[in-house]
Amino acid sequence: MSIQVDNIHTISLHVANKPGVLLRITLMFARRGYNIESLVVSSALDGKFSRMTITAQGAPETLDQIIRQANKLIDVVHASEHNDEEAIAKEMVLIKVKLSKTNKNEILQVIDHFKAQSVDLTQKSAIIQAVGDSDRIDALIDMLKDYGIIETVRSGKLVMARGDQST
Amino acid sequence: MTKKQTNGAEALIQGLEKHGVEYIFGYPGGAAIPIFDAIYDSSIKLILTRHEQGAIHMADGYARATGKTGVVLVTSGPGATNTVTGILTAQMDSIPLVILTGQTITSALGKDAFQEADVFGGTAPFVKHSYLVKEPNDIPRIVKESFYLAATGRPGTVLIDLPKDITSAPCEATHEEAEMDLPGYSFPDKGKAVDIKAAADILNNAKRPLLLVGHGTLISKANKEVLQLAELLQTPVTTTLMGKGAFPENHELSVGMLGMHGTAYANRCVSNCDVIFSIGSRWDDRITPAKIEKFCPTAKKLHLDIDKAEINKVVMPDVSILGDAKTCLKELLPLIKSSEATKPWLKQVNQWKKKYPLNYKVHGGLKAQQVLDELYQITKGEAIITTDVGQHQMWAAQFCKTHNPDQWISSGGAGTMGFGFPSALGAQLGKPEETVVAVVGDGGFQMTLFELSTAAINKLPVKILIIDNKFLGMVRQWQELFYDDRLSGVDMVGNPDFVKLGESYGVKGFRIKRPADIKRTLEKALAYDGPCIIHAEVIKEDNVFPMIPAGATTDDMIIEPPKKKLAKPKGST
CATH class of the missing domain: 3.30.70.260 (ACT domain)
Known part of the structure; x- marks a missing residue:
């Protein structure tokens, strides 16, 4: 092991x-x-x-x-x-981030770069959904910190063994 | 006339009858009344105790003496929590018990109802498994699963929490149709041939082997196979406290108990062996040092256990065999070659036996060791001995040699004071023909002495031998040796007159005051046809030796009373 x-x-x-x-x-x-x-x-x-x-x-x-x-x-x-070698590990995050007229486009670019989605959009905030490796989610949260994160909820890691192996 | 509808409680009791339950040890209360009502019409005998702790230790003693599963029935809340010490005691020593606890009605659960306690949650760390029954039709399945889980693999405790509305509600499910649903439960039986072969190779090449025989051997009833193995290999055999009886201690290859208060020669064997083979022992901290790499560092270690979680837990063995002791030893025995190679080793072991015998000075007042030694001589090692916890327990382990399985009943893992007397009552119920002696201290006996009623009412002829030194002797010994004799909280001033106490319950009393009284009094008490107290007023300040301070190695063993101050032990307790 x-x-x-x-x-x-x-x-x-x-x-x-x-x-x-x-x-x-x-x-x-x-x-x-x-x-x-x-x-x-x-x-x-x-x-x-x-x-x-x-x-x-x-x-x-x-x-x-x-x-x-x-x-x-x-x-x-x-x-x-x-x-990580023998199993796929993914997690999901929801991030509520502050929106303003000036930073809206920048945030949308970040979302796009991380292949995330905005799942709720208001004048003042957006909820961003992302799925991926934990360190990639860490990186996304890091990027969004500058714009003001209101709250985040992470699913925790989900794991499945690769190939013929059972989990 | 239509047949009366069976309710949950009746289904439960019918299930116990089907599993061959003879006795239920219990104490009633509101939430358990439907179950007590169901007992009214059953073939099972209810032993009403005086406290729930007494009930569970009795069931435990019954299970240890008979090998059958013990059953306890108590009510909700405090009734259930009073069994927790007993659940721990049984679980730590792998004793099969089924504990039935009444519970408040399901609609009141979690609302701080009268006598409500989260028994399922509270006992989770101490049970092998547990249930909170929410559907009366689950009862037949749960009873079947509980008895199976308690007794198979590594035995243990199973608790069933039974809300009053569930035991009162109709139950249509039958025991005949009940199917177990335990997809996560399995236990090994046969060991892997490759592991058994590897163990045989090491044993066949050993010059200084040692068999370390634990309680698992008794549970598996592998004592004959252990005897064959020992005689083939010509190897000394040491037993743990819980393994006493798995190998006859009067056999020439026996070196008795090892560990903290084991024999000096058993511990010398541990220090000097080249192969140590544990059969159903878990390398507990009473027999291994805190720094495990110092435990027989040059010996190859073999470990046979049914519980995978015990392998690599304390010791990293060279070879481990996962399986039932009896089954695996039967596979192992044909691979073992009888050998002359151990002759010099046995010679050495016999020299240690001569050099460091277990002994005591016969002058200078009444000695617990002498009382227990004479008890052993009179009973010829054929009585069932139960003990409490402390100095008297260690002296009994040393001087009351155990010849046969299931004749030594002691709280090993949990070290529960108050266990000795009620467990003796359970053992006597299970083995009515045998002599049962409860060896207890003045401290521990007072924790559960109220069961004198249970002994008297049920005419259980248990002999209660109170080793009374008017101290909590083991703690006093530590304070004397390691804490500058600053005695704190160990004086049992205010002890009752135990003989008069017994008389008030209708239990006969005997007194041993002088060494000259021992033989005569013990013989009289053992011949007495009924429960009795034998009050032995021993000298107040005596210590148990040999002693390995907690956490230290067998090389640090103190054989004689030390002349200088000792450093505080680094081990736990």
């Missing part, structure tokens, strides 16, 4: 869609000193199961244990870590 140097780990879990499963998983991360950075939970193709993608920060030597302990939970079907 490869370990990322920045100690941010992306773990995907395939779990039975039953009450309490999220509670048990988050308790385990907390107990082992892992801080959850993002967490995405949604129903899997079959409604009996759910998919979770968790990015968490913590000591790499503990990660193997956390994954084993996650797999040990009764309702967890499968848990594994993924890195």
Whole structure:
């Protein structure tokens, strides 16, 4: 298992869609000193199961244990870590940015450059939607900071294993 | 006449009957009344305790003595929270328990209703699995799953939280048709052949092997296979506190318990072995140093466990076998060659046994060690011994050698004071023909002594041996050795007269005041047909040796009382 140097780990879990499963998983991360950075939970193709993608920060030597302990939970079907080489990782962001007559065009250019979309436009603000790698989203937010960001909401990372591998 | 509609509580109790439950240990309350009502017509015997903690430790002792799953029934709120210590105790020691908790009605959940507690959430860290039942027709499936989960793989605790409206509502689902739905649950059985072969190669080439036998061996009932392996390899065998009984401690290859208060010769074996093979032990911090790289640094380490999360958790083994101990050892045994190569090693081990025997001075007052040693001699190692936690527990572990499985019952992982006495009652119910002795301290006994009623009412002939030194002895020992003898919070001044206390419950009492009393009194008490207290007033300030300070290595073992001041240990406790 490869370990990322920045100690941010992306773990995907395939779990039975039953009450309490999220509670048990988050308790385990907390107990082992892992801080959850993002967490995405949604129903899997079959409604009996759910998919979770968790990015968490913590000591790499503990990660193997956390994954084993996650797999040990009764309702967890499968848990594994993924890195960028073997999996696709994307996230989505909504950014509400201040608009004025003078900067409107500039902002639209930035949106265009990042292949983002404006999904809500008023005289005073726009909501920009972007999907992509996390660092690209970081860059977009950075660019827009100069114009005045009102708020952002990020989905957290979604991960899927490449090719024949299952997530 | 039409058949009466079954309700959720009745379906629950019918499910327990189908799973062969003989006893429910419990304490009622409002939210659990429908379940107690269902017990009224059932074949299951209810053991009414005096506190929910007593109930769960009794169920735990019953499970440990019989290997069956123990069942606890309590009400919501405080009834449920009073079981939490017992849930932790059982879960830490991999004991199969099903805990049924009453709960307020579903429409009131989360509204701070009377006697409402979030038991599902609150106990999540201490259970193998748990349920909050929201639909009465789920009950047959949940009961089936719970008993399966509690007893299989690495056993543990399963809690079912049962709202009162659910247990009162009609249940149409049947146990016959109930299907388990556990897509995420599996456990290994057979180990990988390649791992077993690799382990065999290392064992066959070992000059100084050591078998480290833990509780997993007992759970898997692999004690015969361990014995065969030890005799084939001609290797010393050490057991953990929880593994006592997995290998006969009166066998010549036994070196007894290892670790913090283990025998000096077992710990010398750990320091000097060239291969250590853990069978169902988890390299717990009572037997391994804080700096794990210092743990038998030159030995190859083999680890057999059913729980994948135990592999690489503490020790990084050279070879690990994931599977059931009995199944894997059966595969391993044909690959083992009997060897003469360990002869010099066994000679060395026997020299250590002679040089560092477990002993105590027979003069200078009544010694706990002598009381326990004589208890062992009189019972010939055939009694079930339960213990509380502290000095008496360690002395009992040292001097009451365990010959057979399921005869040593002690709270190992959690170290729960108050466990010894109620667990003995559960063990006695499960094994009515056997002699059960609860070895307790004056501190721990007072945490659950109210179960004297339960002992008397049910005529459970448990012998309660109170090792009374009027101190919380283990903490006092630490304060003496590591904290300049600044005794803080350890004086048990105000102890009752335990014999009179017992009498007030209808429990007979015996007193041991002098060494000369021990044999005669123990024989009388053991022959007495009923529950009794044996009050042994031992010297106040005695210490347990050998001792490895917390976190230190086997090389740092203190065998004799130290002459100079010791540094504070770096390990946890």
